[in-house]
Amino acid sequence: MxxxxxxxxxxxxxxxxxxxxQAISMGPEIYVINPDLCTECVGHHDEPxxxxxxxxxxxxxxxNHTETRxxxxxxxxxxxxxLSS
Incomplete structure (x- = not known):
């Protein structure tokens, strides 16, 4: 997820x-997370x-955005x- x-x-x-x-950005009132960019830090860290x-x-x-590890x-x-291309 x-x-x-x-x-x-x-x-x-x-x-x-x-x-x-870079999945987190300022929204109209509060910060928001782009689900297309969020990996729960998988590949970078053990925890979000x-x-x-x-x-x-x-x-x-x-x-609303369920994903397996x-x-x-x-x-x-x-x-x-x-990002590398």
Whole structure:
């Protein structure tokens, strides 16, 4: 699954720089996560870094974008290839 930022977000700015895939950006009111770029840090870290640094625990799994660990790793590989070309 990719992750999602809930309305509990306080716009503290700590999650965005932690995302290795640049999946987090400022939305109209709070930060948002692009599910096409989110790999839950698979390929980079053992745990999602945004969840670790979030002071209000507002970054759960996005049940609307379910993916297995294998699918997340394939997405990571695809993103890595796209960035290198």
């Amino acid at each position: 990719s992750l999602i930022i809930t309305d509990d977000c306080i716009n503290c700015d700590v999650c965005e720089p932690e995302c290795p895939n 870094q945004c969840q670790i640094v979030c002071p209000v625990d507002c970054i759960p799994l996005d049940k 294998e699918q997340l790793h394939a997405k990571y590989e695809h993103l890595k290839m796209a």
